Amino acid sequence: MSGKQHSTDQETRLIEEDHHSIKLWLRLLTCSSLIEKKHLRGSLREEFNTTLPRFDFLAQLERSADGLTMGELSSRMMVSGGNATGLANQLVKEGLVERNSPPNNRRTFVVKLSPKGKKYFAKLAARHEEWMISLLGKLSDTDVRSLMRLLGKVKSEVVQPSG
Amino acid sequence: MSGKQHSTDQETRLIEEDHHSIKLWLRLLTCSSLIEKKHLRGSLREEFNTTLPRFDFLAQLERSADGLTMGELSSRMMVSGGNATGLANQLVKEGLVERNSPPNNRRTFVVKLSPKGKKYFAKLAARHEEWMISLLGKLSDTDVRSLMRLLGKVKSEVVQPSG
DNA sequence: ACGAAATATTTTATATATAAAATGTTTTTC
DNA sequence: GAAAAACATTTTATATATAAAATATTTCGT
Numbered sequence A, B: 001m002s003g004k005q006h007s008t009d010q011e012t013r014l015i016e017e018d019h020h021s022i023k024l025w026l027r028l029l030t031c032s033s034l035i036e037k038k039h040l041r042g043s044l045r046e047e048f049n050t051t052l053p054r055f056d057f058l059a060q061l062e063r064s065a066d067g068l069t070m071g072e073l074s075s076r077m078m079v080s081g082g083n084a085t086g087l088a089n090q091l092v093k094e095g096l097v098e099r100n101s102p103p104n105n106r107r108t109f110v111v112k113l114s115p116k117g118k119k120y121f122a123k124l125a126a127r128h129e130e131w132m133i134s135l136l137g138k139l140s141d142t143d144v145r146s147l148m149r150l151l152g153k154v155k156s157e158v159v160q161p162s163g
Numbered sequence C: 001a002c003g004a005a006a007t008a009t010t011t012t013a014t015a016t017a018t019a020a021a022a023t024g025t026t027t028t029t030c
Numbered sequence D: 001g002a003a004a005a006a007c008a009t010t011t012t013a014t015a016t017a018t019a020a021a022a023t024a025t026t027t028c029g030t
Helices: A010-016 A021-048 A052-062 A070-077 A081-093 A115-136 A141-158 B010-016 B021-048 B052-062 B070-077 B081-093 B115-136 B141-158
Strands: A097-100 A110-113 B097-100 B110-113
Touching: A021 A052, A021 A115, A021 B021, A021 B115, A021 B141, A052 A070, A052 A081, A052 A097, A052 A110, A052 A115, A070 A081, A081 A097, A110 A115, A115 B021, A115 B141, A141 B021, A141 B115, A141 B141, B021 B052, B021 B115, B052 B070, B052 B081, B052 B097, B052 B110, B052 B115, B070 B081, B081 B097, B110 B115
Parallel strands: none
Antiparallel strands: A097 A110, B097 B110
């Protein structure tokens, strides 16, 4: 009369065993939502009148000095092409990003940071880092290192072969 | 001639010290984005023709048998009131959720799962758990436990006093 | 070199999200 | 008990996101 009952079929057993996968996922989602929605979004709007997707767009470009095609960019940002186009339109209009077709392949556009965009992003990234330090800086080095290692494992479990 | 240089002013020093807060944040965001955008969203759409916000709406109600006011709900979901209203309109229309004004306070609405909504959510939640087990189930118990503990610390760092 | 297929992006239609104003209700204050 | 303040939600206007169709260019096969 002790312990929980177990079903014998494969599918049911999976769920009844001590998997905490869904709790882990929900906690992961809670943590990133809290940071994004309760802290980062407000700061981005107040101090820079911008948004996280726009930051991400610029951050991707900052890592690629030669620029990125629209397709590469939307794939790295994990957003749709239409979304990437909309963000690019804004940022080109504001002079932060340059978008050019290379003469040898006029199907693609290559987007890159403008000089103005580079300066702007440097300031933005520095403040972003300060915000995160003030949020997470109290965690011990050991905890941060463990989290990075374990989240690395999570990441490698969930990355798709083709994505 | 060894090691990195340190500035002496407070603000610069913060950044130059060995904080990895921003890397931790970006990895956290990557993990939850990967799970949501590359796996969960597609499954929710294909198998249930629904979305994560709609799932979240129902999940919040499932935890509160007496129902929740719209304000409580939008606060727990971390979305705007207008967004909650829009989702409620859909789900009421589909008969999954009931929305009533209590006679003593007609400023508020109390929303709760309908019997149909309870059955529907039970199926949805069971599949959701299966998806997460197939994604994350290879992680060891030890790793999952460590992650839960460490993400618990992260969560307690970032929850706001009033939010 | 020509038509078909593949590729890259934008456009269109629609869903989801926010912020701020508007609406209606309850509570407080005097 | 009436006016003001506080509260809870919806509405409005707009931004952000997706999926799918449309457009345009390049590459492949013969």
